Amino acid sequence: MCHGDLIRIEQVMVNLLANAVQAVDGVDGPLVSVDIEEDDGNWRCVVRDNGTGLPANSEQVFEPFFTTKSVKQGLGLGLSISRQIVDALGGTLTGSNRQDGPGAEFVVTLPKREVIE
Helix, strand or coil: CCHHHHHHHHHHHHHHHHHHHHHCCCCCCCCEEEEEEEECCEEEEEEEECCCCCCCCHHHHHCCCCCCCCCCCCCCCHHHHHHHHHHHCCCEEEEEECCCCCCEEEEEEEECCCCCC
8 A cells, every 4th residue: 555545545534524424413412433443354444423324225325426415515426436446445435324223334445455655
């Protein structure tokens, strides 16, 4: 992994966290969590929130220009670009509604490689 990869991963994480923070706006007892673990030779990062969750067809959120936000709050490109970045790094980015309560869960899985800076 090179320094440029770290910058792109940072872009993905900033987008996921910004979306989570926006999702919990107005929620009583807002919660955003991030868990990172090593899993079978991969890094697995899970970003969870207790907001309103995803639409019924959660894959739709990765389509360019799809948004559930009101006008002027987003273009609907963040998750599409984030998935492209993760794909280019040999990983996966998925999103779903949480099984343990309200909100959404996004999982980034990236192959574990030596970091070169």
